[in-house]
Amino acid sequence: MRYELYYWSGIQGRGEFVRLALEQAGADYVDVARQPGGEAAMLRLLEGRGLAAAPFAPPFLKAGRLVIAQTANILLYLGARLRLAPKAEAGRLWAHQLQLTIADLVAETHDVHHPIAASLYYRQQKREARRRAAHFTAERLPKYLGYLESVLGRNPAGDRHMVWRALSYVDLSMFQVIAGLRYAFPRAMARLAPGHRRLAALHDRVAQRPRVAAYLASERRLPFNEQGIFRHYPELDA
Amino acid sequence: MRYELYYWSGIQGRGEFVRLALEQAGADYVDVARQPGGEAAMLRLLEGRGLAAAPFAPPFLKAGRLVIAQTANILLYLGARLRLAPKAEAGRLWAHQLQLTIADLVAETHDVHHPIAASLYYRQQKREARRRAAHFTAERLPKYLGYLESVLGRNPAGDRHMVWRALSYVDLSMFQVIAGLRYAFPRAMARLAPGHRRLAALHDRVAQRPRVAAYLASERRLPFNEQGIFRHYPELDA
Numbered sequence: 398m399r400y401e402l403y404y405w406s407g408i409q410g411r412g413e414f415v416r417l418a419l420e421q422a423g424a425d426y427v428d429v430a431r432q433p434g435g436e437a438a439m440l441r442l443l444e445g446r447g448l449a450a451a452p453f454a455p456p457f458l459k460a461g462r463l464v465i466a467q468t469a470n471i472l473l474y475l476g477a478r479l480r481l482a483p484k485a486e487a488g489r490l491w492a493h494q495l496q497l498t499i500a501d502l503v504a505e506t507h508d509v510h511h512p513i514a515a516s517l518y519y520r521q522q523k524r525e526a527r528r529r530a531a532h533f534t535a536e537r538l539p540k541y542l543g544y545l546e547s548v549l550g551r552n553p554a555g556d557r558h559m560v561w562r563a564l565s566y567v568d569l570s571m572f573q574v575i576a577g578l579r580y581a582f583p584r585a586m587a588r589l590a591p592g593h594r595r596l597a598a599l600h601d602r603v604a605q606r607p608r609v610a611a612y613l614a615s616e617r618r619l620p621f622n623e624q625g626i627f628r629h630y631p632e633l634d635a
Numbered sequence: 636m637r638y639e640l641y642y643w644s645g646i647q648g649r650g651e652f653v654r655l656a657l658e659q660a661g662a663d664y665v666d667v668a669r670q671p672g673g674e675a676a677m678l679r680l681l682e683g684r685g686l687a688a689a690p691f692a693p694p695f696l697k698a699g700r701l702v703i704a705q706t707a708n709i710l711l712y713l714g715a716r717l718r719l720a721p722k723a724e725a726g727r728l729w730a731h732q733l734q735l736t737i738a739d740l741v742a743e744t745h746d747v748h749h750p751i752a753a754s755l756y757y758r759q760q761k762r763e764a765r766r767r768a769a770h771f772t773a774e775r776l777p778k779y780l781g782y783l784e785s786v787l788g789r790n791p792a793g794d795r796h797m798v799w800r801a802l803s804y805v806d807l808s809m810f811q812v813i814a815g816l817r818y819a820f821p822r823a824m825a826r827l828a829p830g831h832r833r834l835a836a837l838h839d840r841v842a843q844r845p846r847v848a849a850y851l852a853s854e855r856r857l858p859f860n861e862q863g864i865f866r867h868y869p870e871l872d873a
Contacts, residue, residue, distance in 0.1 A: 490701070525751065
């Protein structure tokens with residue numbers, strides 16, 4: 398099956414969690430909005446023309462007749478198919494639960510630079526962003542990283558993976574989050590490094606997997622930038 | 636099976652979405668933290684003692700040997716078991732996708748009164764909350780309500796339900812969101828009423844279902860208050 402991924406063409410954003418899973422699995426997929434005319438096709442689907450199950454927002458995935466939205470839901474669907482998650486119910490739910498916790502962290506990270514409204518520019522909410530950033534780096538970030546580090550430490554199958562004995566989409570997402578947080582908050586992440594050594598080692602192992610490494614070195618991997626979720630504004634990383 | 640629900644004892648919060656599903660299904664469950672000693676038991680599980688799969692935060696559900704966290708994940712698990720969601724994959728994913736979109740709306744609603752930090756009181760971030768509220772009621776709220784209204788209108792099985800021909804946990808959650816938004820933002824919701832008549836009718840039908848009505852009239856239903864997600868601060872509903 399050829400999967401069609403629909404996501405904004407200029408940012409990694411939430412689409413990146415899906416891209417990493419498709420790339421690591423060597424799946425046949427097309428990143429639709431980055432093709433000529435693709436963004437218009439995406440917007441038509443978002444308007445819901447001819448769809449009973451229209452998505453609220455990108456990313457969404459077309460898989461045959463299915464149109465699946467919400468990042469964690471897409472990964473729930475792809476997980477067993479791409480052998481990136483357990484098939485049994487307990488493991489499937491556990492992987493999904495971790496992915497939803499990562500999604501919460503991602504949303505909070507985004508709102509550090511947009512605490513007032515997504516429709517405003519960062520510079521229009523800079524004062525509030527600075528205040529939120531101080532709480533995020535002092536309270537929320539260590540809380541999330543400490544929890545996720547403990548998940549690795551407690552995995553009965555060993556601390557090289559988040560969910561089970563093998564790579565999962567949660568490991569790939571964890572790589573992306575660590576990479577993004579280091580880009581956005583290099584000082585805070587350096588300060589917090591002693592508390593998440595296992596996550597750092599996981600990040601490095603994922604980056605070195607041949608398919609992930611090839612993807613990261615390709616033009617398909619967009620660079621981090623100041624339009625995405627993870628933005629480097631030095632004043633927010635004091 | 637007797638389910639054990641773990642959630643903060645003084646608020647409806649995210650636990651309410653699970654309570655409504657358990658109540659509507661007539662499931663055997665105990666609301667652990669509202670029993671004597673229950674909150675301490677919940678905190679022990681949150682610390683992860685003896686658990687490989689410890690939750691990050693309440694609510695979580697014990698179902699036999701499973702411990703499942705993240706509201707939408709709990710409902711994904713309960714859906715087919717309580718006959719509150721389709722069993723087939725396409726319908727299951729669609730219900731879950733809608734629930735995750737509702738979860739995004741709930742998180743944005745919470746952050747209206749807490750745009751800077753959950754660790755601060757509302758009065759410590761009142762100025763920022765007022766600014767965020769103006770954008771929320773003018774932009775985000777109509778966008779979400781318009782989308783969810785269109786989901787009802789497009790349901791091939793009719794506009795009395797969100798997902799399929801019968802009641803689902805998404806309908807129950809939709810009831811809760813409409814009730815909560817009306818409590819928190821009565822003026823904005825009155826102004827937006829012409830745009831979501833189907834959602835309002837769904838809210839009323841759900842409230843009149845015998846088991847839901849009995850639950851709402853019972854002491855098990857906590858009232859809305861200013862510690863939960865949906866808070867009525869008149870200055871945020873201008």
